[in-house]
Amino acid sequence: MNLKTKILIVEDDPYLGMIMQECFESRDFNVHLYASGRDGLDAFFELRPDICILDVMLPMMDGFTIAKKIREKDVKTPIIFLTARSLKEDVREGFSIGADDYVKKPFSIEELIMRVQAILKRTTNQSVNNHLQKNVPVKLGNFIFDFEKQTLISASKKQKLTALEADLLKMLCDNMNATLDRNEALRKLWGDDNFFNARSMDVYITKLRKHLKTDPSLEIINIRGKGYKLLLLENNEAS
Numbered sequence: 724m725n726l727k728t729k730i731l732i733v734e735d736d737p738y739l740g741m742i743m744q745e746c747f748e749s750r751d752f753n754v755h756l757y758a759s760g761r762d763g764l765d766a767f768f769e770l771r772p773d774i775c776i777l778d779v780m781l782p783m784m785d786g787f788t789i790a791k792k793i794r795e796k797d798v799k800t801p802i803i804f805l806t807a808r809s810l811k812e813d814v815r816e817g818f819s820i821g822a823d824d825y826v827k828k829p830f831s832i833e834e835l836i837m838r839v840q841a842i843l844k845r846t847t848n849q850s851v852n853n854h855l856q857k858n859v860p861v862k863l864g865n866f867i868f869d870f871e872k873q874t875l876i877s878a879s880k881k882q883k884l885t886a887l888e889a890d891l892l893k894m895l896c897d898n899m900n901a902t903l904d905r906n907e908a909l910r911k912l913w914g915d916d917n918f919f920n921a922r923s924m925d926v927y928i929t930k931l932r933k934h935l936k937t938d939p940s941l942e943i944i945n946i947r948g949k950g951y952k953l954l955l956l957e958n959n960e961a962s
Contacts, residue, residue, distance in 0.1 A: 728843065729753045731772040733763030733789065734805065735781050743776070746832045747839075760784025767793055772800065774839055779806035779813065787820060794821045798885045801842045805830070814919060818926040821885060825919045841914025845890075863896060864938040864955060875934055882934050887912065891927050895943065895953035905950035 730747055734740040735758045744754045755770055757763040760781040767775065767789070775793070777786035790802050801823040806813060817825050823842050826835055860869040867876040873889040875882040884892065890912050895903055909916035909924055928943060928951060935941045942954045 727753065728774075729755065729770055729772040730839070731763065731767055731770060731775045732756045733758075733760065733776070733781060733786065734778045735759065736778075742832060743835070746836060750836060758782075760786065760789050764789045764792055767800075768796070774801045774803070774843060776803045776805060776835075776839070779804055779808065779817070787816060790817075790820045790822060798883065803835075803838065803842070811922075814922055815926065818923040822923070823887070824913070825923070838914065845912060845914065861896065864935075864941040866935070866938060866941075868892065868896065877937060879937075884934075887927055888930060888934075891924070892931055895931070895951065899953055899955055902946045902952050903950045908950065 728751070730752045732740060732743055732747075732754060734743065734756070737758065740756050740758065744756045747754045755766055755772065757766055758781075761783040763777065763781070764784060775790075777789055779786040781789075786804055786806075790804070793800065793802065798821065802821065803824040803826060804817045804822050805826050805828060806817075807828040814825050824838050826838065860867050860872075862868075863875075865877055868874075869876070870889055870893050873884040873886065875884055875892070891908065894908055894912070905921070905924070906916040909920050913920040913923065932943050935943070940956045942956075944952050944954060946952055
């Protein structure tokens with residue numbers, strides 16, 4: 724990491740905010756710290772940071788609302804939520820908005836830094852695996868999947884994918900009609916196969932199913948205890 728790596732932190736606890744700022748700056752991050760949701764959102768569009776850390780409970784505007792407004796304009800910048808709440812509904816909502824990670828308070832600053840570094844390696848292509856190399860668009864049932872442009876195109880619609888949606892669909896395509904190991908995918912795309920990342924992956928699988936549902940020849944199925952499988956039924960493929 725270097726000083727060009729900008730991190731936006733929105734945290735209303737002044738002590739925790741100061742600790743995070745000092746620790747990230749000691750790793751050469753360029754830290755921008757704000758205490759209110761409104762100021763944090765304004766700062767995002769002014770600074771265009773490389774990654775955001777948002778507390779869920781904030782004055783003036785909560786972290787979920789900030790993330791929703793960011794995702795209306797930007798689907799790529801990674802977002803990590805911080806929260807003292809542990810309700811599964813909150814975790815689910817955070818990932819459904821498009822979060823990349825969800826960290827429960829109290830947490831280890833060192834662990835948070837490691838999570839940030841893992842996400843940035845993925846999103847900036849600093850550690851790209853061979854099976855995620857960019858390539859030419861491919862035919863996927865009735866769709867054209869362009870991994871490089873992160874688009875899924877059918878006769879009636881052009882769907883823009885998030886970076887994680889594109890990466891996950893690429894891995895499923897590379898394992899077409901075979902099982903994609905859940906833990907392997909979590910480690911390669913999320914950096915860790917922990918519970919919260921697993922819940923995030925479930926949300927993204929659901930999103931991909933919705934994108935593909937107009938083509939009956941395509942189906943993503945669960946393989947209990949192992950992972951997922953993208954099926955392309957040959958008898959329904961276009962000739």
